[in-house]
Amino acid sequence: MPYVNIKITNEGxxxxxxxxxxxxxxxxxxxxxxxxxxxxxxxxxxxxxxxxGIAGENVTSRRKKGL
Amino acid sequence: MPYVNIKITNEGxxxxxxxxxxxxxxxxxxxxxxxxxxxxxxxxxxxxxxxxGIAGENVTSRRKKGL
Amino acid sequence: MPYVNIKITNEGxxxxxxxxxxxxxxxxxxxxxxxxxxxxxxxxxxxxxxxxGIAGENVTSRRKKGL
Amino acid sequence: MPYVNIKITNEGxxxxxxxxxxxxxxxxxxxxxxxxxxxxxxxxxxxxxxxxGIAGENVTSRRKKGL
Amino acid sequence: MPYVNIKITNEGxxxxxxxxxxxxxxxxxxxxxxxxxxxxxxxxxxxxxxxxGIAGENVTSRRKKGL
Amino acid sequence: MPYVNIKITNEGxxxxxxxxxxxxxxxxxxxxxxxxxxxxxxxxxxxxxxxxGIAGENVTSRRKKGL
Incomplete structure (x- = not known):
């Protein structure tokens, strides 16, 4: 009966x-x-x-920096 | 003041x-x-x-089987 | 197969x-x-x-005001 | 380590x-x-x-009424 | 960066x-x-x-029936 | 009309x-x-x-290590 929600970024x-x-x-x-x-x-x-966002910054910006 | 979240499959x-x-x-x-x-x-x-997913299988596959 | 989450205040x-x-x-x-x-x-x-919280105030405070 | 989820209507x-x-x-x-x-x-x-929905009515309808 | 939420009944x-x-x-x-x-x-x-609840019945009642 | 859910560890x-x-x-x-x-x-x-849990380890264990 468990319910699991997995959230990931939409990256393919x-x-x-x-x-x-x-x-x-x-x-x-x-x-x-x-x-x-x-x-x-x-x-x-x-x-x-x-x-x-993580560390106060969205992932779009982080990806541009190679993070 | 309640908050209700209903999750359903996207089937029309x-x-x-x-x-x-x-x-x-x-x-x-x-x-x-x-x-x-x-x-x-x-x-x-x-x-x-x-x-x-339910029963370890995604609903796309289940629909193809008529489930 | 729906999943519903109902959140209410804990008031009995x-x-x-x-x-x-x-x-x-x-x-x-x-x-x-x-x-x-x-x-x-x-x-x-x-x-x-x-x-x-609603309207920027917790419900404990609102209840004391009769809200 | 906090996790915050913000839900807003999709209005631009x-x-x-x-x-x-x-x-x-x-x-x-x-x-x-x-x-x-x-x-x-x-x-x-x-x-x-x-x-x-809020107050039992979806936001699409509320926006048409100027709410 | 994923976030996973697992919900289970409180049964030990x-x-x-x-x-x-x-x-x-x-x-x-x-x-x-x-x-x-x-x-x-x-x-x-x-x-x-x-x-x-599942199948319209809370799990407390289901456990009493051996479900 | 936004809804915000903040999850934190229960540490006072x-x-x-x-x-x-x-x-x-x-x-x-x-x-x-x-x-x-x-x-x-x-x-x-x-x-x-x-x-x-973060990094595959619960926070109770991490706190004991000073993390």
Whole structure:
């Protein structure tokens, strides 16, 4: 019954990679806590680099600096 | 003053249907808990079927199987 | 498959009232969008009035003023 | 190490304004609680006015009424 | 830079199990998407079974039925 | 009408400090985007250090190391 929300910047993750995240997190919750995969929900949000900040600076600016 | 976030897959909900959700949840909170509609906020997120997983599988794949 | 998060202040909602919210939201999603109740998840967060602000003021202070 | 999520309606905030929000919130957490900016994360979600409700009505309708 | 929120019911997960979730999700994001562990944040919310609903029913009631 | 969620570790923020965050974020949204304070909602979540991870390690462990 767990619910997992993964937020990443929108920088080209493929459907296959996102499927790997969904399967990986679902398995982790089964292995560590015995949670039933049938009712484990995973939602991935892909966020514009203009809308994600760390260290007080958006990721668009950080990428231009090579960070 | 409640805040409600509804996440659904992005599969064609119309503006009218989303308005029904907004009105319905707001009324429910007034009826059950006496919450003031004037400050009840509802936010609906529509998520790509590639980005929503259940049972370890994304919804795009599940739809192809008729699930 | 929807996921709904309801945030309210922690001011004495009973288990029965919270069950009414869970059932009410689940029915609303079935009625409006045909969503399957079996995989509809509702999570209620009850938040301290010190930790909820509106109009720039926490709810603890607002309650003392009769707001 | 704080995480801040700001949700606003999608009504034309510029990248510069969003950068001001990111910098402003990060500074606020440093000034009030001594939080380290290097690990302060800010994520801004811009939500369609059809998908945001207040007082039981979506913002698209409210804007047409001048609200 | 990812942010992950894991919500589970409050049914006795130990600090060690929660640490396994934190390490496991962080590694998954590094392995699948090359994300830097140093800025990967994981937050676990443990929710009362009265406040978690699935299939229109809270988990407290479901546990009494052996579900 | 913005909604802001601030997540911090549960390490002794006072009601006065949390009120400063509420007022500060509300003012920031008014100053940068002209948002109406009357309908700006701020919710602060204080999270156990066992339940917050960064760099694959929970904050309880990090604090013991002086991080």
């Amino acid at each position: 993750a493929t459907a296959e990679q996102k499927q790997e995240l969904i399967a990986g997190v679902t398995n982790l919750l089964k292995d560590v806590l015995g949670k039933n995969p049938a009712t484990t929900v995973v939602v991935i949000d892909e966020v514009s680099t203009d809308n994600w | 909900a119309t503006a009218e249907q989303k308005q029904e959700l907004i009105a319905g949840v707001t009324n429910l909170l007034k009826d059950v808990l006496g919450k003031n509609p004037a400050t009840t906020v509802v936010v609906i997120d529509e998520v790509s079927t590639d980005n929503w | 909602a009973t288990a029965e009232q919270k069950q009414e919210l869970i059932a009410g939201v689940t029915n609303l999603l079935k009625d409006v969008l045909g969503k399957n109740p079996a995989t509809t998840v509702v999570v209620i967060d009850e938040v301290s009035t010190d930790n909820w | 905030a510029t990248a510069e304004q969003k950068q001001e929000l990111i910098a402003g919130v990060t500074n606020l957490l440093k000034d009030v609680l001594g939080k380290n900016p290097a690990t302060t994360v800010v994520v801004i979600d811009e939500v369609s006015t059809d998908n945001w | 997960a130990t600090a060690e199990q929660k640490q396994e979730l934190i390490a496991g999700v962080t590694n998954l994001l590094k392995d699948v998407l090359g994300k830097n562990p140093a800025t990967t944040v994981v937050v676990i919310d443990e929710v009362s079974t009265d406040n978690w | 923020a006072t009601a006065e400090q949390k009120q400063e965050l509420i007022a500060g974020v509300t003012n920031l949204l008014k100053d940068v985007l002209g948002k109406n304070p009357a309908t700006t909602v701020v919710v602060i979540d204080e999270v156990s250090t066992d339940n917050w």
